[in-house]
Amino acid sequence: MLSMNHRSTRVKPRLARAFALSFAAFAVTSVSYTVFPAPAEAQSYRFTNVVVEGNARVSQGTILSYAGISRGQSVSGGELNDAYQKVLGSGLFETVEFVPSGSTLVIKVTEFPIVSRISIEGNRKVSDDALMSVLTTKVRGVYSPSDAEADAANMTKMYEAKGQLVATVTPKIIRRSDNRVDVVFEVTEGKGVEIERLSFVGNRNYSDSRLRRVLETKQAGALRFIIGRDTYTEDRIQFDKQVLTDFYTSRGYIDFQVLNVAAEFSRERNAYFLTFNVREGQKYEFGNITVSSEIAEALEEDFAKVNKIRAGQTYSPLAVENSIDRMEALALKKGIDFLRVEPVVTRNQRSQTLDIEFKLTRGPRVFVERIDIEGNQTTLDRVVRQKFKVVEGDPFNPRQIRASAERIRALGFFSNADVETRQGSAPDQMIVDVNVTEKPTGSFTFGGNYSVSDGANLIASFSEANFLGRGQSLSFNLTTDIDDGSLSFSFVEPAFLGRDVAFGFSAGLGTSQPGYAEYNIERAYVSPRLTFPVSEHGSLTLNYRAEMARITDDEDYWEDDYSSYSAYYASQINGDIDDGWETTSSVGYSYSYDTRRSGLSTNSGILFKFGQDFAGPVGGDISYTKTSFELTGRTKVWNEEITLVATLEGGVLDAGDDSSVANRYFNSSSIIRGFETGGIGPRSETNDAALGGDYYAVARLDAQFPLGLPEEYGLSGGLFFDYGSVWGLDDTDNIYSGSDDLHWRSVIGASVFWTTPLGPLRFNFSKALQKEDYDEEQTFDLTISTSF
Template sequence: MRVQKRGFHSFLRGNTPRAFALSCAALSLGSTAYLAYPSPVMAQEFQFSTVEIQGNGRVSTESILNFAGIGRNQGVSGGELNDAYQRVLASGLFESVEFIPQGSKLLIKVTEFPTVSRISIEGNSKVNDDVLSSVLQTQVRRAYAPSTAEQDAAAMAEIYASKGQLAATVTPRIIRRNDNRVDVVFEVTEGKNVEVERLTFVGNRQYSNARLRRVLETKQAGLLRFLVGRDTFAEDRVNFDKQVLTDFYTSRGFIDFEVLNVAAEFSRERDAYFLTFNIREGQKFSFGEMTTVSEIDGLDTADFQKEINIRSGQTYSPVAVENAIERIEILATKKGIDFLRVEPRVTRNDRERSLDISFALVRGPRVFVERIDIEGNATTLDRVVRRQFKTVEGDPFNPREIREAASRIRALGFFSDARVDARAGSGPEKVIVDVDLEETSTGSFSFGVNYSVSSGANLIASFSESNFLGRGQRLAFNLTTKLDDGNLSFNFVEPAFLGRDVAFGLSANYGFSAPIYADHESRDIFVSPSLTFPVAENARLRLNYKVGTNLLRNPDDNDLPATIQADVDAGEVFEQSLGYTYSYDTRRSGVNPNAGVKFEFSQDIAGFGSDVEYLRTTATVQGDTTLFNEEVNLSASIKGGMIEGRGGMDTRVSNRFFTGTSLIRGFEPGGIGPRDLDDTELALGGKFYAVASLETDFPLGLPEEYGIKGGLFLDHGALWGLDDASSAGGSEDISWRTVVGASVFLKTPIGPLRFNFTKALNKEDYDVEQNFDLTIATQF
């Protein structure tokens, strides 16, 4: 009798259990007279005085006998013999197994699975080998197992499915070699991407489909579908979109918002998805009465009430509530009140559609942070992660602070995944905070081109590292060059100088330029260290020192205005200055997610033994908001600046202001302001400027995935003032220019494009207009 398993598939293909049972029955009927006429009360048994193993090389005889579990001279029934066979086969070590009873001897023949000598992946182009190999369990110099190879193929197909390529298939193949070795080849058939052909919403009344599509990570396939990377269907991405959509509505006061379901339907050709988000918006709620109550004896709530910067009638936002809680807890820490917890107790008023919130000050449990365990940071130093915690070992445990620390760790951008959890410590009043990290790439090198009508094309090469040596430091080199000028810059930032919330920066620059509005050349070399630190919740102060040289040259002996020629004759000048910049910005961290304000004021004073002395002052005020259910973005800004010579010195042309597209559009760089009208008509720069701008961008009714938007803008400003105005026009009296324009914004894979079409309503005869401007920047 033979019990055999052939090939790489189950024994059932060659010998079914039924066939095996019949064979055992035949054996029992024909072996001995006793077996042919068994006792009605005794089971059929075999006894083997010898068990011989043949065909094994890597697997020891003892291991096979252990799998079989058959002892010498031990009674074995037909069923137990079948069980022994199945155990040897289930070990997964053999390609074929044969059980051959030979009287008192049992011969077990095995053929071991071959050894894997090489693994290759073929046919993949959209996912590289490293990503696919990361899920393989089949390994070189290990025994080949068909079931493991099938699992590997399924895992590879799952990677493709996560990227929206549901039609991809992976088939394992083997190529037999000598010495019982095989090469394993995973043949990949990628097929076409399964795109999201249509992305729609049901139940949305407040916001349009186009506005909601901009929120989602998943995009709808459009005109540039062959270049868009997020228009394929991926289940994980859809789950993320459900949470993003919920956060979007909740932050705008829709506290009852719910994603009922997401319907994903195949097209008839089964090459695209129709994705529908079925949502329920609910009613929009605003803040009602804000109060503070204390459940701690002797604690006055008056000071804590002042920390609630929420106005009644303001649109409800959970971010505003979190900010108020944080401010209250910070005040409690300053007052030396430990274990204070703030519980926001909400009273819902459906008639007024408002939420009254009572911030209850309660005594929390006396729980301390025993330690903070950080794992997974192979490159990033522990201290970079620890400084994101305002809590250290031994401090009172604050769950809200732990959640915020987790958000700050993720915001670093150093990790692809960051999980922060708390678990019980060594005692009932101790907690251990676990930080599990997965690092990601933080450096980049890029080479590219940017272009604008005014400055032409420039080649760009840059290197940046946001986590230099795992210290959380930022390092960057940038090179910009074209045929007649270039610029090389270096920037370094230590975000936690001396372990505090102070950023130390060091920048250096070497630049050589020939401005298109001048007939001279300028070379600048400087080094500038700086310190930046917070002075209020949304305000920062930057202190900087700058030292360097400036050289103006006239290599072509051009006829230059007297005010510029004097600067050229002065040769190379040494310059050093001290300055500061105060900035206040609520556009990202303010209570209102749809509006914000930015204010910036800076001054630099040059002198202290340098060849030039001046005081330069600039200021900017900008406000951003959205209109018409966030379909339209509106921005208004006022900018101004002045520079005055000190110690009886005049200002140099290299220090004065020149207008460009960043100030007043519709004119060439140096196109307005003081100009030499007697001879050269060159721009001379101005000592003062003031510009007011109003700008809006809006959808044009095209599908959002095309990335095309329109815009309108209005600039009104002037540039004026010179130390010596004897031969210059536009230097003494303020001459206001007004420009209106229209823009077309286009997002492309090679970079963002902006087309500006302008018309000057007020200008001077000697101004140089530029009615069209195209800017593009790309990296590759």
């Protein structure tokens, strides 16, 4: 036993070592096969046949060209996957499947459907037409999910441009038979992000309210459902920065800067608080104005005479531009080509003045090779070319090109007009490129109007500012109520026979019953005219008018004793009633001088008009001479918060026995406020009817100012004072005693101006300070406001 045990103790270690060595060898071998696997052969395919299934519109050859697999070609698994990706990436198929089947490769495809219909749902603030204009998905085209997503993104951007920052657009499809789909863009507009507060920092000379009136962007207010400019859009903010800069520099603040515009989102994320941080700088005036010339034939004294700038005037870039235009025009008149006027500005910091030296130099000899116009689908090329004072072959003048660009934009036919220049076929040739984007120029209106004196009327009108793309304006107007109505037509050709002459033609017919009378006036007329410029601010109009008119009783009003009244009332108005149709043939002229929009000062301007009409020398039953004049001046004071307007106006009718109610002057709110239409002047002794006068004269003073209300309400106030009269008759039989004599009236009043989407309204509240016993006063009046 012991020996066995001893033997066993000697044998066991050997077995253990052998087992350990065997296990270690197995473990090492196993690990080596796990970590370093034996190389496997890459799978390859060779197809003797390729079959395409599911294609209807796309040919098999097109699909194979995308796959790039030829019959009998040996391809690896990776190459087969690349071929699959190419077919799928073609964008022609909704699904793609590669199925190897022995020596045959089966390519199964599902083509994208055809778009049978596109609709937009949920949009209220942007029209279908506007949204459709940005779509690349088309009816009868192949539907592409990526294109639909891009279309939705473009539609969202359109909403963002209108301040609808939370709007979303989701494209969806409705499957139809024959592999067709309806594409539906579901719009969730949400609420527009408004501008709750619009403020300024750094402005000392102009108040926040004055600067807000300059900007296109407006604060949200009670009329936010009407006003569309209270939403935040980045493009409008950039435009406002430029407008604000132009406002200050035109008033002498040459160092003005918009430092930044801070747009702070409200906590509720439904409004912006917008702050313009500005630096006004100092206000400068013109100092010494001189002219120097480097051209022998350009005499300095001649060019200095056309300069209108005087020392002490507030500096304005527009004034400098106007002087340069006058000097360059003088050079053309003298036959001096390639003359350039370079303004050299010297700043006098201590006196805050700017000395301007206009240097006359010889510019490079560069000519206009051609003018290319693009983007005009309706407007004829000649309409745009008429705004250029240069033609092909003329000397090239950059300033004239810029001025032409402004005239093109002023047409109002284009939403965008870019004018750029580039070198032509030679270094001395320049090409002018004009790229325009047209916009609608016509309108149709149907509705009504109201005035205190004439009551309510129904109106229908059509107007087109760019008729047939020829730059001509055309309009029809129909006005009617229970008692009367009128139809009028107007046509204007702004460039008659290709020259800077406007030809106009108007015609009309109608019946009117003045509120101050118990008779009707029936008229039919035609009137051609020519208007042409005679100076920088002056124009002259020559006109002819042929008219037929008759005056009849209001039979309904006097039906109880019409026959006896007709004869009596006829005597009150010089026998005009029931005389039948009478013709008037007149020629006339009118001169107008207007600096309100293009003068040296942005705050001041004058308007002067003088005209005469002569009836009789060119035929007709009526003879008269009618003279009228108007002189109006405007200025702004108190940092442009208050607008002052003064007007002196009058008219003289020299008609003798042909004076009648059809051609006399009758008072209205456009002459003297505070009295009814026909409420002053000669009157009938028997029935107190207004007969009109041969003369009128009036002086009007107006002041308009803000009321301290938010600008977006469109409300402002005013005060006015009128002093004048209507008087004079040739036939004084049966006239109220003294009513035809000159008696001055004076009126004081207050106004409320309201700018509404329907038009600017003016509410007048007045009190006559000086009047006659027979005058008919009107303490309240509602009119359409006109701006000066």
